[in-house]
Structures are given as structure tokens and as C-alpha cells.
Amino acid sequence: MDFDSAYYPYSSRRYALYARNGMVATSQPFAAQAGLDMLRRGGNAIDAAIATAACLTVVEPTTNGIGGDAFALVWTKGELQGMNGSGPAPRSISIDALQKAGHTTMPVYGAVPVTVPGAPAAWAALSERFGRLPFPDVLQPAIDYAERGFPITPSLGKTWSSAYRNYLKSVTGDAFAEWFRVFAPDGRAPEIGEMWKARDHAATLRLIAETKAEAFYRGELAEKIDACMKQAGGYLTKEDLAAYKPEWVRPLSVNYRGYDVWELPPNGQGIVALMALNLLKGFEFTTRDHPDTYHKQIEAIKLAFADGMKYVTDPRNMKMPVEALLSEAYAADRRTLIGRTALLPEPGSPPRGGTVYLAAADGEGNMVSFIQSNYMGFGSGIVVPGTGIALQNRGHNFSMDPSHDNRLEPGKRPYHTIIPGFLTKDGQPIGPFGVMGAFMQPQGHVQVVMNTIDFGLNPQSALDAPRWQWTSGRTVELEHSTPEHIADALSRMEHQVQLSPASRFGRGQIIWRSPGGVLAGGTEPRTDGYVSVW
Numbered sequence: 001m002d003f004d005s006a007y008y009p010y011s012s013r014r015y016a017l018y019a020r021n022g023m024v025a026t027s028q029p030f031a032a033q034a035g036l037d038m039l040r041r042g043g044n045a046i047d048a049a050i051a052t053a054a055c056l057t058v059v060e061p062t063t064n065g066i067g068g069d070a071f072a073l074v075w076t077k078g079e080l081q082g083m084n085g086s087g088p089a090p091r092s093i094s095i096d097a098l099q100k101a102g103h104t105t106m107p108v109y110g111a112v113p114v115t116v117p118g119a120p121a122a123w124a125a126l127s128e129r130f131g132r133l134p135f136p137d138v139l140q141p142a143i144d145y146a147e148r149g150f151p152i153t154p155s156l157g158k159t160w161s162s163a164y165r166n167y168l169k170s171v172t173g174d175a176f177a178e179w180f181r182v183f184a185p186d187g188r189a190p191e192i193g194e195m196w197k198a199r200d201h202a203a204t205l206r207l208i209a210e211t212k213a214e215a216f217y218r219g220e221l222a223e224k225i226d227a228c229m230k231q232a233g234g235y236l237t238k239e240d241l242a243a244y245k246p247e248w249v250r251p252l253s254v255n256y257r258g259y260d261v262w263e264l265p266p267n268g269q270g271i272v273a274l275m276a277l278n279l280l281k282g283f284e285f286t287t288r289d290h291p292d293t294y295h296k297q298i299e300a301i302k303l304a305f306a307d308g309m310k311y312v313t314d315p316r317n318m319k320m321p322v323e324a325l326l327s328e329a330y331a332a333d334r335r336t337l338i339g340r341t342a343l344l345p346e347p348g349s350p351p352r353g354g355t356v357y358l359a360a361a362d363g364e365g366n367m368v369s370f371i372q373s374n375y376m377g378f379g380s381g382i383v384v385p386g387t388g389i390a391l392q393n394r395g396h397n398f399s400m401d402p403s404h405d406n407r408l409e410p411g412k413r414p415y416h417t418i419i420p421g422f423l424t425k426d427g428q429p430i431g432p433f434g435v436m437g438a439f440m441q442p443q444g445h446v447q448v449v450m451n452t453i454d455f456g457l458n459p460q461s462a463l464d465a466p467r468w469q470w471t472s473g474r475t476v477e478l479e480h481s482t483p484e485h486i487a488d489a490l491s492r493m494e495h496q497v498q499l500s501p502a503s504r505f506g507r508g509q510i511i512w513r514s515p516g517g518v519l520a521g522g523t524e525p526r527t528d529g530y531v532s533v534w
Contacts (some may be wrong), residue, residue: 018533019521020518022040022533025529026056029528031053034051035532050126051138057201065391068119068373068390069416072368075366075422084118085121086268086416087394089413090116093408099400106396106408107396110234111175116244121217146202148197149197152193160190161189163377171381176382178384225384225387226238258425261273268419273442273443275303276297283296295493295495297446298476298495310405312406313414316412317405355373359432359434363517365517368432375417397417421433423452423512443506444508459522460523463525464525466483478500505526507526
């Protein structure tokens with residue numbers, strides 16, 4: 001793998017950063033520095049990842065929070081381990097109950113789509129199994145930022161303002177009053193450069209730190225969440241919270257040109273990226289900026305999504321084994337559908353057999369790929385009074401069709417969009433990568449992996465390169481920096497091309513490790529991305 005090649009569509013011309021003792025890459029400088037501080041204090045990459053994740057709930061509440069879910073891939077002691085920190089639907093919810101309440105689809109906002117938040121439990125479990133520093137110490141930077149405040153960064157300010165305007169027109173009623181009290185106390189979103197404090201959030205984080213998240217699931221915070229849900233007409237109860245534990249899982253992989261690309265298994269959509277790469281490895285690519293490269297990538301993603309949206313759900317409820325979806329035979333069959341023009345994708349029949357992202361690494365060889373989210377910005381719009389906890393709306397991804405694999409059922413986890421990625425070669429770690437942004441995520445993973453392996457781009461260049469995003473049918477969005485000849489050629493191939501701003505194409509982070517232990521990192525140029533190094 002050549003890390004020296006470069007691609008710079010952005011005027012900033014940022015280069016990959018290198019370090020030996022440790023590195024943290026994420027979308028907020030404050031959070032990245034919090035993680036690096038843990039490394040300097042003798043912690044490992046897992047401590048750094050947890051500190052960064054907790055800090056992100058404070059310094060980037062527009063995309064994640066304490067009331068959201070989390071997933072992680074952890075390389076330690078020569079092994080890659082996975083954690084599914086997503087929560088299930090409440091035990092009292094059902095399609096019948098929602099239909100009787102007048103719902104024909106899962107709502108986007110409000111108490112109904114709230115599922116059990118998994119993030120606090122994920123932090124505690126990661127710390128318990130792999131961490132070196134005391135859990136309260138790891139969460140202290142987040143508490144400090146919440147209590148003392150921090151200045152609003154440019155991308156955060158823009159996203160917050162957009163979310164505020166969206167809630168003004170999308171939500172009404174007393175259930176949402178706490179959101180406006182907490183996140184728009186002056187009748188507006190905080191402005192770029194303005195100091196922001198979140199003292200309720202600080203108190204909540206302190207309780208989570210002192211009790212190793214027990215207060216959230218079986219204590220004072222659980223009681224407050226339960227009361228909030230009852231008041232707002234939701235289904236989540238303290239009994240649902242008390243029953244929750246994150247799950248350790250075995251990651252999935254496909255081999256792509258000699259590299260093993262790793263994702264977590266369903267209910268996440270990482271398998272979509274793996275299915276697409278399985279199709280793409282049957283073609284040869286020599287040039288990134290060629291219409292045929294774009295065309296084949298887009299067509300592969302379409303086919304992978306068609307299967308993912310049909311079959312992916314809580315693994316306990318999946319009718320199609322993941323081994324069948326990732327089989328070489330099925331990939332070969334689906335690959336034949338990729339022709340010279342854009343297709344309308346349909347799911348196949350295999351043989352039966354937004355989010356924040358961060359990457360962290362230390363000088364000992366530990367590496368973490370971590371992602372957490374409330375979904376669709378701030379989430380449900382429901383904030384638990386007096387806690388600062390903005391609850392997620394992951395239940396929106398459930399289907400109300402009783403025949404659908406991903407149908408709403410009590411205690412079931414929904415199709416989940418957030419996915420961490422990891423790359424290895426010959427059993428040795430290359431490192432963590434991720435691109436957040438709802439259904440952009442597997443598409444971003446495919447593009448970053450190919451930028452790295454097929455086109456030899458270094459971590460920063462792999463993230464800088466223009467992106468595309470398939471949305472539906474034959475419609476594909478291209479970033480404005482995409483060469484004009486690409487857009488023209490794709491249109492002739494019957495793609496319905498739309499040019500879109502950079503904010504539509506997710507936000508990624510990468511850390512690669514050389515055989516000699518040197519770390520090379522890249523961060524997202526489309527946001528306030530930052531790499532802290534030591």
C-alpha cells in the first residue's frame with residue numbers, strides 16, 4: 001500500500017499526519033484532544049476512544065448524544081473484536097398498537113420511535129474489558145466541557161442552525177419544549193464562536209461516570225427517562241432499560257485484493273459495503289477519475305443496498321444467512337447484472353446456507369474504530385427534563401409492513417445505519433476507518449477502501465477525493481468538485497445526475513499503521529475534522 005499518492009480537490013491541501021505514540025481522529029478538535037490526553041496520561045486507545053466519544057456528545061450534540069447508540073471494532077492483543085451497542089424496541093410496542101394509535105408509518109420525531117439507548121452501556125463495557133484508566137477519569141474531559149463551555153466551531157454552528165430551523169417547522173407540542181429550552185435557550189441556535197455550556201449534561205455524565213452507567217439503566221436516570229416517556233406518550237420504560245446489555249459480536253469480512261475489510265454483522269448495514277466490494281473485486285480499475293469506475297461503483301452499491309434493505313434486520317430475525325449474502329457464488333451472479341447503463345436495482349435470491357465517527361490508536365498496537373449517533377441530527381426531538389439527554393429515533397427505520405424482514409416487533413433491534421470499519425492484511429492490522437452519514441456510510445466505506453487499495457491514496461487524500469452517493473432508482477448525487485466529464489459521461493449512461501454540496505457526502509476519519517508502527521492519519525475536510533497526534 002502506497003501512502004504517498006495525493007489527491008487534493010480542496011484549496012487547503014491538507015496532508016496526512018504521522019505519529020508513533022498515539023493518534024485520535026474525529027470531527028471535533030476538542031474531542032480529539034480529549035482522547036489524546038488519555039494516551040498521554042498512560043491510557044490506551046480504548047480509553048482514548050471512550051473519552052473522545054463521551055466528549056462528542058457535548059461538543060457535537062447535533063449528530064450524537066448520551067441517548068443514542070454506538071458500535072465499535074477493537075484491535076487488541078492480535079485480535080479484532082466487535083461490539084454492538086444498539087438498543088431494541090420497547091417491549092410494549094407493536095405494529096397493532098401503533099395502528100390503533102393512528103400511525104400508518106413509523107414517525108420520525110416524538111416518543112414513539114425512541115429505542116433503548118446503547119451508548120452509555122457501550123462506553124462502560126469497553127472500559128471494563130479493555131480500558132486501563134478509571135472510568136470516571138475517562139469521562140472527565142466531557143464533563144469539563146459541559147460545565148465550563150466551549151466555543152461553537154464553524155461546521156457545528158451551521159448544522160445546529162439548520163436543525164433549529166427544521167424543528168421549528170417539524171415539531172409542535174409540550175413534548176418538545178425541553179429540546180428548545182436546552183438547545184435553543186435564547187430562541188435561536190448558538191452562533192459560531194459563541195460559548196456554549198450544558199450543565200444538565202455535565203451532571204448526567206458525572207452520574208454515568210460514577211456508576212459505570214448503572215444510573216442510566218437501573219437508577220436515577222432510568223427513572224427520569226421512564227417518566228419522560230410516559231409524559232410524552234412513548235413506549236420505552238425503565239424495565240426496557242434495566243434489561244439492556246451491549247453485545248460482543250464476531251466481525252464479518254471479505255477479502256478485497258489481498259486486504260481483509262471488516263464490518264460488524266447485522267443489524268448494522270456494514271454488510272452492504274462488503275457485498276458491494278465483493279462485486280467490485282471482479283473488475284479491474286486503473287484510474288479513479290474515470291466514468292467507468294464511478295459507474296461500476298454506483299451499480300454495485302445499488303445491488304448491495306437492494307439486498308440490504310430487504311434482508312438486514314436484527315440477526316435473530318434474519319431469514320437470509322449473512323454467509324449466503326457474502327458468498328462468492330452470489331457475488332458472481334449479481335455481478336453479471338452490471339452492464340453499460342444504469343439499472344433499477346431489485347433484491348436477489350441468494351442460496352440459503354446524522355452520526356459521529358472516531359478512530360484511535362496507541363503506540364502499543366491497540367486500535368479502535370468507533371461510531372455513535374442519535375440519528376437524523378438531534379434524534380427524536382425528545383430531551384429528558386433536567387438531564388440534557390436527547391433521545392434517539394432509531395425506531396423510525398422499522399417497517400410497519402408485517403411481511404417485511406425488518407418489521408417492527410417488541411424487543412427487536414432495527415436496521416441500523418451506523419457502521420465502523422477496519423482493514424487488515426495477512427492477519428496484521430492496517431487500521432480503523434469510517435464515513436458517517438446515514439445511508440451514505442457503506443457508500444463512503446466502499447469509496448475510501450478503493451481510494452486506498454485500488455488507487456494508492458494516503459489517508460487524507462482518500463478522504464479529500466470527491467464523493468458520490470446513490471439515493472434511489474437511477475438517481476446519483478455527485479459532489480461539486482467532481483470533474484465535469486464524469487458527470488457528463490454518467491448522464492449518457494442513463495444515470496440521473498445531481499450535483500450536491502459537500503455536506504451531503506458524510507464525514508470520515510482514517511488511521512493506518514505501517515509494519516514499523518508509524519501511524520498515518522486523515523480527517524474529514526467537509527467538517528471541523530481534526531487529528532491529534534503524539
